[in-house]
Amino acid sequence: MAGTDVTPFTSNNTPVVQARPPRGNILGTLSLIIPTAIGGAMAVAVAEPLAMVAGAAVGLIAMFSPKIASQWERAVVLKWGRYDGVRGPGVFWVIPGMHTVAAWIDHRTVATSFAAEQTLTMDAVPVNVDAVLFWTVFDAQKAALEVQDYQQAVSWAAQTALRDIIGRTSLSELLAGREKIEQELQALIDRRTNPWGVSVHSVEMRDVVIPASLQDAMSRQAQAAREKQARIILGEAEVEIAKLFEKAAESYQGNPTALQLRQMNILYEGLKQKGGMMVVPSTIVDSMGHAGIMAAAALANQQSAENAKPRSEPDPDVALRIAETNLFPS
Structure with missing residues (x-):
């Protein structure tokens, strides 16, 4: 899917934290070199070594000032530990020691896979359900400040909501009314994640697995139902044929x-x-x-x-x- 990130997960359904590459390296390097060069030139011109030290210090501070946010990213900046604003996309500047980038928020649509294993339905049938959640961060400030790890929080919220829906649904409704369950699940997850600045677009149930013994019993039940229907149709056909034979006998009698x-x-x-x-x-x-x-x-x-x-x-x-x-x- 174009413009979609797929969040990787470990075996226990926990999102993997990926290291974010540093931003602004080229601008930082230039910010270090230019003040240092100016300080060195002034030191040579006025024969003052402190000018070169001052230029190097200014360059070192300026080296960590420029940051670059991609088109789909927003940077949440804190000033002295307090929220200062959202920066990006493009180049923005911070003052080292005063400003810190608390989080880089991705505004693209994210696809998160989650599952509910051995969950009992309303009629006490254990099922395994796999689903995919499509969601987007619409408020970078809430995603960074209202929850510790919004990606992991969305994953756990989706999993608990799925277990809640399964526990209130019978097996027949789970197998037949999948579209209705997906809509209920989307509304429930969206209601839980909305305070975190996350909006849920859709939920897709990929597979519903039931025990093999129950599958065999359901297959025999379906076969018996089809055989019953076939016998009923055959009996109705015999009745209609008998009526036609009766009319034919009346015609042949005369x-x-x-x-x-x-x-x-x-x-x-x-x-x-x-x-x-x-x-x-x-x-x-x-x-x-x-x-x-x-x-x-x-x-x-x-x-x-x-x-x-x-x-x-x-x-x-x-x-x-x-x-x-x-x-x-x-």
């Missing part, structure tokens, strides 16, 4: 020809399967007649021949023999 055509169609669909065998009730054979059975078998064989690959010997007409057996029993 139209024997339509029933006979339907029987021939069913017989044809069954016989056209390759290598299939169908046991035909004698009542259907009587109603359709020997010619109807032979016609259905012939159509089925023709369909099978078109769909199948060429063979050296044709398959026996099993359905026709069954029909003849029903017509002419021994």
Whole structure:
């Protein structure tokens, strides 16, 4: 992310204090050299050694006077131990012994990673939650004077707020209502860090880890729920099919020809399967007649021949023999 600092953390979630490079070295060096050179020139001109000593002393004091603050930084300056103001960005001057720079405050957006391990939810389920906090210092004076270490304070405030939110939330709400929890967490952390001059932009929950045994139980529960829903849908389909069959039976009851055509169609669909065998009730054979059975078998064989690959010997007409057996029993 452009313009964003990521705060490094140790294994116990404590921010690492990074050494800040000195500022104003070039100006300080020039401030030492120039007065010393002027003092040396005056000492040579007036033959007075004290002039060179005085010039070196002035240069030594001026060496520590210039400071440089980057564009995103602000320096909190104290005068005789009291707040004197905020300096920067750019070059500013202090008087050594009188002024001290209490803190260098970074005004860029900072991303802080924090976590809550083995925290119990409202329904007593231990979870591990990882999150990222995006925040910015909007008041350098408060960040330097109202809290000892504002970066570490923000980290601990975020972690305790996360534990507080988890303890007031059930597991189902934690897994399903993540956006709502992030908004509540942002408001809670912002309320705690606002007196320190810190504003929270957003909180992003990266991962929620639950015990493996509970994951297995939840998986079985979800599977059982899906199977139950599938059985319900299947039962509803059976009811609808039964109603349609009832209407079809009413139609066939008054139209024997339509029933006979339907029987021939069913017989044809069954016989056209390759290598299939169908046991035909004698009542259907009587109603359709020997010619109807032979016609259905012939159509089925023709369909099978078109769909199948060429063979050296044709398959026996099993359905026709069954029909003849029903017509002419021994």
